[in-house]
Amino acid sequence: MRFVRVLCASLIVLCVAALPSFAQDYGTPAEAKAMLEKAVVALKANQAQALTMFSKGEGGFKEKDLYPYCGGPDGMFTAHPTLVGKSLKDLTDKGTPPKPLGQEVYAAAQPGKISEVTYTWTRPGETTPVQKVVYVTKVGDQVCGVGYYKS
Numbered sequence: 001m002r003f004v005r006v007l008c009a010s011l012i013v014l015c016v017a018a019l020p021s022f023a024q025d026y027g028t029p030a031e032a033k034a035m036l037e038k039a040v041v042a043l044k045a046n047q048a049q050a051l052t053m054f055s056k057g058e059g060g061f062k063e064k065d066l067y068p069y070c071g072g073p074d075g076m077f078t079a080h081p082t083l084v085g086k087s088l089k090d091l092t093d094k095g096t097p098p099k100p101l102g103q104e105v106y107a108a109a110q111p112g113k114i115s116e117v118t119y120t121w122t123r124p125g126e127t128t129p130v131q132k133v134v135y136v137t138k139v140g141d142q143v144c145g146v147g148y149y150k151s
Helices: 002-023 029-045 047-056 101-106
Strands: 070-071 077-079 115-121 130-139 143-151
Touching: 029 047, 029 070, 029 130, 029 143, 047 070, 047 077, 070 101, 101 115, 101 130, 101 143, 115 143
Parallel strands: none
Antiparallel strands: 070 077, 070 143, 115 130, 130 143
């Protein structure tokens, strides 16, 4: 019986110790906003290089589950880890009913201002959609965002 109590106590300690690292796998609102601000600076310095860096996650543009993405004036992704060349403007969220996420992102993006769009999305490796917020802005002809999960 003592062995079982020690084993249970050890498992509890291991589970509690793992919680902080699990929470650190997800970006915070402040980290998402800071990454978007950093992306704006990179885009203004060299747009072509910045878009490549965003897609590849180089230069600090992939941290935890955060990364910037952009769409061009034609509505197509110009930067994203997997969706370059596909339509951002036609993207819908995972809610019921789905809402026109891409259209909302384009409508909210304004030069010199960071706006928020809330939507429903599925975390990588999970199946249940949750609330997500993307900070968006417009830099030149690019509409860009960085999103974080609320829950």
